[in-house]
Amino acid sequence: MHVEQHAKPIKGIRLATACAGIKQSERDDVTLIELNEGAHCAAVFTQNRFCAAPVIIARRHLQQSSPRYLLINSGNANAGMGAIGLEDAEASCVELASRTGLDKSTVLPFSTGVIGERLAVSKVTAVMDQLLAGLSADHWPAAATAIMTTDTVEKVASVQRTYAGCTVTVTGMAKGSGMIHPNMATMLAYIATDANVEDDVLAHCLKYAVDRSFNRITVDGDTSTNDACVLMASGQGELLVEGTDNAAYQVLSDAVSAVCRQLALAVVADGEGATHLVHIDVSGGQSLAECRCVADAVALSPLVKTALFAEDPNWGRILAAVGRAGIDDLDVDGVTLHLDQVLIAERGARAANYSEQAATQVMQQKEYCLRIGLGRGAEEVRISTCDLSYDYVRINAEYRS
Amino acid sequence: MHVEQHAKPIKGIRLATACAGIKQSERDDVTLIELNEGAHCAAVFTQNRFCAAPVIIARRHLQQSSPRYLLINSGNANAGMGAIGLEDAEASCVELASRTGLDKSTVLPFSTGVIGERLAVSKVTAVMDQLLAGLSADHWPAAATAIMTTDTVEKVASVQRTYAGCTVTVTGMAKGSGMIHPNMATMLAYIATDANVEDDVLAHCLKYAVDRSFNRITVDGDTSTNDACVLMASGQGELLVEGTDNAAYQVLSDAVSAVCRQLALAVVADGEGATHLVHIDVSGGQSLAECRCVADAVALSPLVKTALFAEDPNWGRILAAVGRAGIDDLDVDGVTLHLDQVLIAERGARAANYSEQAATQVMQQKEYCLRIGLGRGAEEVRISTCDLSYDYVRINAEYRS
Numbered sequence: 001m002h003v004e005q006h007a008k009p010i011k012g013i014r015l016a017t018a019c020a021g022i023k024q025s026e027r028d029d030v031t032l033i034e035l036n037e038g039a040h041c042a043a044v045f046t047q048n049r050f051c052a053a054p055v056i057i058a059r060r061h062l063q064q065s066s067p068r069y070l071l072i073n074s075g076n077a078n079a080g081m082g083a084i085g086l087e088d089a090e091a092s093c094v095e096l097a098s099r100t101g102l103d104k105s106t107v108l109p110f111s112t113g114v115i116g117e118r119l120a121v122s123k124v125t126a127v128m129d130q131l132l133a134g135l136s137a138d139h140w141p142a143a144a145t146a147i148m149t150t151d152t153v154e155k156v157a158s159v160q161r162t163y164a165g166c167t168v169t170v171t172g173m174a175k176g177s178g179m180i181h182p183n184m185a186t187m188l189a190y191i192a193t194d195a196n197v198e199d200d201v202l203a204h205c206l207k208y209a210v211d212r213s214f215n216r217i218t219v220d221g222d223t224s225t226n227d228a229c230v231l232m233a234s235g236q237g238e239l240l241v242e243g244t245d246n247a248a249y250q251v252l253s254d255a256v257s258a259v260c261r262q263l264a265l266a267v268v269a270d271g272e273g274a275t276h277l278v279h280i281d282v283s284g285g286q287s288l289a290e291c292r293c294v295a296d297a298v299a300l301s302p303l304v305k306t307a308l309f310a311e312d313p314n315w316g317r318i319l320a321a322v323g324r325a326g327i328d329d330l331d332v333d334g335v336t337l338h339l340d341q342v343l344i345a346e347r348g349a350r351a352a353n354y355s356e357q358a359a360t361q362v363m364q365q366k367e368y369c370l371r372i373g374l375g376r377g378a379e380e381v382r383i384s385t386c387d388l389s390y391d392y393v394r395i396n397a398e399y400r401s
Numbered sequence: 402m403h404v405e406q407h408a409k410p411i412k413g414i415r416l417a418t419a420c421a422g423i424k425q426s427e428r429d430d431v432t433l434i435e436l437n438e439g440a441h442c443a444a445v446f447t448q449n450r451f452c453a454a455p456v457i458i459a460r461r462h463l464q465q466s467s468p469r470y471l472l473i474n475s476g477n478a479n480a481g482m483g484a485i486g487l488e489d490a491e492a493s494c495v496e497l498a499s500r501t502g503l504d505k506s507t508v509l510p511f512s513t514g515v516i517g518e519r520l521a522v523s524k525v526t527a528v529m530d531q532l533l534a535g536l537s538a539d540h541w542p543a544a545a546t547a548i549m550t551t552d553t554v555e556k557v558a559s560v561q562r563t564y565a566g567c568t569v570t571v572t573g574m575a576k577g578s579g580m581i582h583p584n585m586a587t588m589l590a591y592i593a594t595d596a597n598v599e600d601d602v603l604a605h606c607l608k609y610a611v612d613r614s615f616n617r618i619t620v621d622g623d624t625s626t627n628d629a630c631v632l633m634a635s636g637q638g639e640l641l642v643e644g645t646d647n648a649a650y651q652v653l654s655d656a657v658s659a660v661c662r663q664l665a666l667a668v669v670a671d672g673e674g675a676t677h678l679v680h681i682d683v684s685g686g687q688s689l690a691e692c693r694c695v696a697d698a699v700a701l702s703p704l705v706k707t708a709l710f711a712e713d714p715n716w717g718r719i720l721a722a723v724g725r726a727g728i729d730d731l732d733v734d735g736v737t738l739h740l741d742q743v744l745i746a747e748r749g750a751r752a753a754n755y756s757e758q759a760a761t762q763v764m765q766q767k768e769y770c771l772r773i774g775l776g777r778g779a780e781e782v783r784i785s786t787c788d789l790s791y792d793y794v795r796i797n798a799e800y801r802s
Contacts, residue, residue: 049731050724050749080717082750115717116751302703302789306797316481316516323451330450348451349483350517388703390794396707 001159001254003262007140007171008158010192012036012234016134017146018127022113022120023075028146030124032096032131033070033190039234041067042203043108044210046227053078053085054109055228057093064105066199070190070230071096071109071124074147074175078111078119088119095125099132110228112175112188113149144173147188150395151175151270157262163251166238168195170255174214174263176270189214189229191259194237195252204244205253206231213260217268217384231256268384269367273391276308277367279384284334286377290327294372295383297325305388313359315344322372334375340368402560402655404663408541408572409559411593413437413635417535418547419528423514423521424476429547431525433497433532434471434591440635442468443604444509445611447628454479454486455510456629458494465506467600471591471631472497472510472525475548475576479512479520489520496526500533511629513576513589514550545574548589551796552578552671558663564652567639569596571656575615575664578673590615590630592660595638596653605645606654607632614661618669618785632657669785670768674792677709678768680785685735687778691728695773696784698726706789714760716745723773735776741769 013035017028035041043062045055061067071092078085093107100106111119144154158171172191197205210229241248269277280299285291298304301321307314315337322335332348339362343351362368414436418429436442444463446456462468472493479486494508501507512520545555559572573592598606611630642649670678681700686692699705702722708715716738723736733749740763744752763769 048721048724049728050720050733077717080720080746080750082748085750115715115721302793303797306794309794310798312798314516316478319451319481320449320516323449327450332451345481347483349481349486388794390791392703393707393710393789393791393794396704397711397713 001161001258003258004158005156005262006158007144007156007173008160008169009137009140010169010171010234011137011194012039012236013192013232014135014137015139015143016131016136017139017142018130018134020073020123020127022073022123028142029073029075030127030131031072031143031146032135033072033143033232034135035068035232036234036236037068039066039232040197040199040202041230041232042199042206043228043230044206048227050080052111053081053089054111056086057089058108058110058228061093061105061108065103066106067108068102068106069096069100069108071107072147072188073111073113073119073124074149075113076111076117076119077113077115080116081118084118088121091121092124095121096128099128108230110188112147140171140173144175147173147175149175150272153266153270155263155266155270157259157266159255159258161251161255163239163248166240168193168237168239168252168255170252170259172259172263174267176267188227189260189263190232191230191256192232192234193252193256194234195239195241196235196237197233197241197252201241201244201249202231202233205249205256208253209257209260212257213264214267216382217264265384268386271386272395273389273393274386275389276363276387277384278308278386279369279382281369281371281380281382282374283371283380284374284377285379288379288381291374291379291381292383293327294322294325294374295381297321298370298372299383299385302388305385308363308387309389311360311363313339313344313356313363315350318370318372319345319348327374330374331376336373336375338369338371339363402562402659404659405559406557406663407559408545408557408574409561409570410538410541411570411572411635412538412595413440413637414593414633415536415538416540416544417532417537418540418543419531419535421474421524421528423474423524429543430474430476431528431532432473432544432547433536434473434544434633435536436469436633437635437637438469440467440633441598441600441603442631442633443600443607444629444631445607449628451481453512454482454490455512457487458490459509459511459629462494462506462509466504467507468509469503469507470497470501470509472508473548473589474512474514474520474525475550476514477512477518477520478514478516481517482519485519489522492522493525496522497529500529509631511589513548541572541574545576548574548576550576550578551673552576554667554671556664556667556671558660558667560656560659562652562656564640564649567641569594569638569640569653569656571653571660573660573664575668577668578671589628590661590664591633592631592657593633593635594653594657595635596640596642597636597638598634598642598653602642602645602650603632603634606650606657609654610658610661613658614665615668617783618665666785669787672787673796674790674794675787676790677764677788678785679709679787680770680783682770682772682781682783683775684772684781685775685778686780689780689782692775692780692782693784694728695723695726695775696782698722699771699773700784700786703789706786709764709788710790712761712764714740714745714757714764716751719771719773720746720749728775731775732777737774737776739770739772740764
């Protein structure tokens with residue numbers, strides 16, 4: 001499916017950004033997304049027990065009303081603040097609601113940035129009129145930039161498909177660079193479609209897409225306190241989706257999944273300090289779970305990640321990570337290792353015709369596959385990750401996140 | 402208990418080192434340890450499925466005979482070599498056995514260094530006569546140096562105790578700096594005592610000590626393919642230990658545990674690129690397992706480890722790691738966080754009287770405790786770790802391990 005890396009507008013969904021001065025720079029740091037009346041919405045949130053105040057409030061409001069506004073600030077996570085954090089997140093919603101004549105529960109708050117410092121609600125409030133006046137369906141690129149923290153590029157994706165004469169558009173944006181590890185949604189992501197689709201169908205579609213995109217990337221194994229992923233459906237386009245067991249749903253689901261995958265790959269490619277995007281493809285497992293264990297062990301190994309950075313085909317470190325991944329009855333003689341099409345190791349040892357030069361050439365690419373065959377079953381999984389560079393240490397030793 | 406950081410000789414145990422040219426430098430890289438006739442021995446090995454050839458051979462020989470020689474080379478791990486690796490490990494034993502008139506199964510081989518390159522057995526063989534001629538009970542310091550790879554300091558420890566008029570001495574050495582993560586023994590370590598003690602009692606004593614020392618440190622979460630820890634008892638001292646349920650055993654067990662703890666701390670303090678030794682003390686857990694999960698999540702978090710390097714009391718990252726450690730019913734309001742005696746966070750938020758200056762002062766020390774109270778039980782654990790620095794990336798991007 002063709003995924004465009006720029007944002008097509010979604011009829012019914014409008015966005016605006018403003019500079020509230022929460023970040024120290026003069027970049028826009030507050031984003032408002034407006035959903036049309038009658039729009040539907042589904043969301044998934046971090047599973048970290050120390051979830052941030054806006055996550056708690058957003059979950060609560062979602063149960064009470066259909067969302068009409070998403071209010072997102074970057075530069076401050078409003079996390080680790082206890083009761084005062086909840087009050088601040090709630091107060092932002094109250095302020096916006098008072099300007100729109102709606103109940104506060106129609107506003108979902110989101111925050112990303114520094115943990116453990118109080119959110120300046122007055123700064124957010126001060127730009128609310130400007131935000132409401134500036135709403136436009138064309139502001140996806142500005143919004144994708146305004147939600148960034150340590151990200152180096154904005155991340156947007158769009159897909160348009162036609163089914164039975166009806167066109168459906170799906171557009172999304174995401175932010176995320178550090179504290180990225182699959183455990184539900186691992187960053188902030190907002191996806192919208194013009195399809196006409198109810199909440200429960202939307203939730204099904206979102207869970208499927210997230211499990212196969214944002215939950216299959218890792219930068220550093222750290223799950224954020226603020227992760228959230230929202231899927232909105234304005235219903236103002238041509239496609240009507242009823243239930244999940246039909247072709248129209250499949251069209252929508254495929255489009256949403258494609259947008260989520262594109263955004264997820266953009267997040268990991270922009271991982272803090274990353275110089276390579278590496279897909280860990282594990283196949284031949286007896287279960288998805290064991291494939292996942294092996295892929296995670298390799299993707300999270302600092303020794304493997306520094307070798308990826310060095311463009312060093314250090315297959316011994318990869319085999320060592322596979323060997324400690326927890327498969328007690330793994331027959332090492334059945335394991336094969338490829339870098340793209342280059343066979344590196346088999347039968348527990350370096351391949352007979354192994355060429356270090358060929359392996360190094362693969363690793364010099366910006367993006368490639370590290371393929372691990374377990375030789376014991378038919379299950380497989382792909383986890384996408386990045387390398388561990390000096391810049392990862394620099395960014396995280398200097399940045400107070 | 403007073404642990405000396407230099408090695409007291411153990412009567413009956415002799416050591417020798419030589420430069421075989423396996424390493425590129427001109428440092429000694431082969432070590433021979435001789436056990437007296439009648440000595441006893443116990444050992445634990447890596448649980449990595451891709452264990453190295455010498456681990457497989459050493460396990461096999463241990464079941465066949467009482468060890469008389471430990472033959473250790475650094476610079477080459479003899480791992481990931483398949484059948485030829487096993488032949489090479491075995492051949493080294495055969496060569497040494499032929500010079501001593503003993504069966505090959507009385508020799509245990511050990512290797513550490515580069516994975517995936519063939520061990521030059523002829524180089525090891527070439528120094529065997531020199532090794533046999535140079536054996537001395539005083540050569541612990543030279544041996545501790547000869548087994549090093551990326552280690553920056555040699556690691557030795559000794560304890561001497563007296564019980565019922567009998568003196569017992571325990572001396573050990575270890576190497577390890579990268580690929581360090583608790584999963585049984587996570588490096589090479591050799592401990593000897595002059596106590597008179599049978600194999601099964603020795604095995605019990607070793608397992609207890611390793612579980613509480615080498616299995617409670619982590620540098621990078623990577624379990625090596627070559628880890629081994631050997632406990633030898635010459636029986637030529639004064640202490641007789643029979644069975645495990647008596648005071649004499651307790652004296653020996655305490656001494657062995659103290660030596661192992663000292664060596665384990667020396668390994669993690671010398672972790673690749675490490676600038677701080679940090680003890681993660683988790684208390685108030687419902688089980689040892691959940692304390693361990695929390696300690697591991699914190700100790701392995703790249704975001705926490707870079708903050709330790711930056712001497713930045715970034716408690717949000719610590720809480721985030723605690724929150725994703727897998728305790729589903731964790732009440733975040735019950736969690737407390739201290740740096741040594743400085744209270745950082747409580748009730749899910751920064752402590753009211755928190756002083757960043759005081760917290761930073763703690764983190765500027767070479768060694769300190771990060772104390773996490775879970776507030777839900779009486780179990781506790783200590784895991785010792787180090788920070789993640791630029792040098793970790795440099796060492797592992799440049800070194801082919």
